[in-house]
Amino acid sequence: MFDTFPLWPARASTTAGSVDALFIFLVTLSAMVSAAVFTMIVVFAVRYRRRRGVAAEQIEGSTALEVTWSVIPLFIFVVIFVWGAVIYFKERTPPRGATEVYVVAKQWMWKLQHEEGQREINELHVPVGRDVKMILTSQDVIHSFYVPAFRIKQDVLPGRYTTAWFHPTKAGIYHLFCAEYCGTQHSGMIGQVVVLEPAQYEAWLSGGGASGSMASNGQNMFQQLGCSTCHRFDTQGRGPNLVGLFGKPVQLEDGRVVTADENYIRESILTPGAKIVSGFKPIMPVFQGLVSEEQLNALVAYVKSLSQSPTGAAGGPTVVPSGAPPQEPKVQ
Amino acid sequence: MATAVIAPERENYLNQEYGIKSWLLTVDHKRIALLYLVSITFFFFIGGFFALLIRLELLTPAGDLVQADTYNKLFTMHGQVMVFFFLIPSIPAVLGNFLVPLMIGARDLAFPRINLLSWYLYIIAGILMLHCMLTGGVDTGWTFYTPFSTAFSNTKVIEAGLAIFISGFSSILTGLNFVVTIHRMRAPGMTWNRLPLFIWAHYATSIIQLLGTPVIAVTLVLVVLERALHLGIFDPTRGGDPLLFQHLFWFYSHPAVYIMILPSMGVVTEIVPCFSRKRIFGYNFVAMSSIAIAVFGFLVWAHHMFVAGISLYSALIFSALSYLVAVPSAIKVFNWTATMYKGSIRFSTPMLYAFGFIGLFTMGGLTGLFLAALGIDVHVTDTYFVIAHFHYIMVGGAVMGYLGGMHFWWPKISGRMYPESLGRFSALIVFLGFNLTFFPQFILGYLGMPRRYWQYPPEFQVLNVLSTAGSTILAVGYLLPMVYFLWSMRYGKLAPANPWGASGLEWTTTSPPPTFNFEHTPVVDWEAYDYENIPAPEEARVAG
Amino acid sequence: MPDSPVAVEHHEPMLQHHFADMEQQRQASSLGMWLFLATEVMFFGGMFCAYLIYRYWYFADFATASKSLDITLGTVNTAVLICSSLTVVLAVRAAQLGKRQSQVVYLALTLVLGLAFLGIKGIEWTSKFKEHHVPGASFHFEGSVPGHPDQPVDQQHAQIFFSLYFAMTGMHALHMVIGVGIFSYLLYCAWKGRYTPEYHTPLENSGLYWHFVDIIWIYLFPLLYLIDRKK
């Protein structure tokens, strides 16, 4: 019955190593402190147990001792804080050029879609040794994308994107859990992350029924929904020129400057009135409720592909904007 | 054994009047304490029953004891009943109500009628909660996270929310009563640095109760409004922000964990000096650390939300502040240990519970450092590591302190001595059962088993079986004291005024004390914990 | 402090058994009232926090929605509440001076002003109801973002403003209703002459409560009504 009885989680990503290092440091530190406190209690209890005729010696206290065991823990805590913060900082800043996977969490299943177009349910195939950045959103309640082997966890919020990334280092099949309570089948919303050797991954990639990369799907949606009528790629369209937009700062009508990340593009599609680019009139129709999460992800992927340099597009076919030569776009 | 001849049954607060009305309409803080004792013990065993069902379900990886929805309701109601109906009222409402006036030499709390109102609010909330549980229960988790609680759960969220809203006011009124009593009704000579540290701990707890509870009250009102009128305050599809709910919820719920632990710290700070016959080490530091815990407790709430989607920089701020709040707890542990140095230590039951408290609270506090470290928190939050951490603090700390306090003051409350050997045995059982239940969960947590799981992958089974085994031992450990406390009410030896030779005004009056606590208002002219001039109880009467 | 035996003869009718003297009782109840007001500050504080966050997020929509509120009624209401604060202060002062007659007059005036406030509030809410600005299924808000006449306001953000508007003014109105209830009881007691210069704690504490409810409105008025009135 107890075929496997692991006491330590698999270590299959770069962050796993650094998290384990801090964890082991803290375990040893806690063991030492607990041992010190326990042995002191036992020694005092035995050494100074009540004996006839031996009265207790009253000690008022000593400020020096109090200060030492306040300041020393504080220093140790600062070290632990900084160490933990460094790991967290790395975990929260996905590296540039990572392959992107769009994840849509739905009550009790994970729907994942690779940039190249492969769609997967409760499974994620990734090659060893390449950074994978996940763009997560939820269709209903808060879920949480948790892969213990990679030591990463990120709550998936409805209504906006959250991101998480990992760099797999060891091939194998690892658990994927939903870690934020989300209803009846919360414990059933699990899956697998399959890390393959690069060769096997390419085989899987070609085998998969990819119906065109997300960016190309996004381009079709772009035409279909009539976005191209206003967002032209020469500069005098009624909507802002989207080529080279992703990741750049955008000057808004009310003076604020925001960076055009995935959440900005998503919000501009769903509720365009929230942030108007300066110099443009607020005439864009609201797409909230007209566009499904998958279509939204495709559109965002397409807009992002417009800003990748023609050669650097990760894997996907480079999408040359139709017609206009790709000269340096003027970003307001 | 030379049992001191006890005068014929003198008039005290228990036998002064009889009848249901004398109990249900009493304004005597001691009787209200007993009313609270009965009601929270009732809720403790309901919550414990739910806990046993959860542990039984988790014996096997598959979900085969109860259905998924029932399991979700079990852990939700286990959380809500234990947090709001046992842990928060337990020591303040029972030991606090009974002892605060006695310890400062007052005849009663400042507002006796408000004290009774606080109990009635608790009972109304309890009945509403019971009705909610019996007619369907609620499955949102004790944290009521939106948008699940406002839009997706079809269980009785409004009813549970109102029940907890009302129980919040019971907690506020108790806090208010304590602060005013401690400020205004101290006996002459009882200056602030002569107060027992039990009083300091309750003063700090009351600050949190007063300033934290209203925020969760208004948050629950907003959740009920949103659910009833389909507003959009916390609903992301209508412009709301679920994280705002989490901010408002944890602004109270983190200080609430200090409401639960500070009174137990107060109890242990009374027990350790008494059974070491020594003054507390560093009185001012221990007193100030209680206040520091209360104030810093309000700075750290978002360490529950590191992976929830808050901004990177605010996560850094809250992580740093969380380390600040760990320092006062460390000071307390070191001071308790230092108090035993060069003492004359006796191993009566309260002292065993105090040892258990210090040990388990130290481990609970240290694992808190893991969770405050951002890098590790990403991996272990929402897993069984967090479950183990807060159970080490709540069950290992708060409940151990509560039981220790109950044993320590039981002679004063009931006028009877509990059976000493049975007491020690139950302390040992609780300690062993507790560790067997919750230590495996640390390993489960780091292995990555998420919390609130009805079914789990098979490789986690061994540790879960150990944990379930431990929980049954723990259940027995908790049943024992209730049995022999009741037994001692009838057959226990009559307790003298000061069976432990403890310092403190409550030991200067008779056991059980008269309705007005003191024959004459005491005048305090001695320092706190002056054990050098209190004779230790004769060896003969108190075995070992 | 004399060693007062337990069964002290109650030379002062209003002294409760567990207090040593009237001064200790008065100080205790005053501190108790102030602590209760501290809990009320945190209670309304939670809603102010929600208001602050959403105003930071949706400033333009909040400004437009706030413009639809009737500013004259708001200002009049603030003045009414400030006058009621004055009459409360004068009532407490009359109790201190032992003038029963003016106590009754000022308390009656306070009640009238309190009911006037609730009346005006009622008018505002019914007009909001008619304009379909009450959050819920029938919510519909016409209006354009300030500075962009052609850009319509986001319905959802406007609905959040009105949710907060009704939640905060509703909770404030509920506290007003409780206040009116307390003050009618005080009016009855003052009329019976129970409040003397030695003992008028209930009047004093209720006065503190009333002033607190006034302060909440002093902040609610600018935050809800005056977000962005300039053209």
Place this chain on the structure above:
Amino acid sequence: MSEHIVPLKTNVAVWLTLLVLTGVTAGVAFIDLGPFNTVVALVIATCKALLVVLVFMHVKYASEKLIKVVVISALFFLLLLLGLSLADYTTRLL
């Protein structure tokens, strides 16, 4: 009784100031001060609140300092709630 009786003149003066300040804050709202509109509105509201607390609620004349400590600590914890939650919202790259 023991505590200080506030002269009628002071009460009426404070009352008038409060009414004037109400008028001012309502009037100033129509003048375009850019971002300072909110600041001015809040400053005026705080002045009014201070007047009510200090004079009408006798905090200025109260003998013991405890009441002042309670008022200040309530405000401190309120600002804590507002400030630290703003720390998240202002730095969140939504």
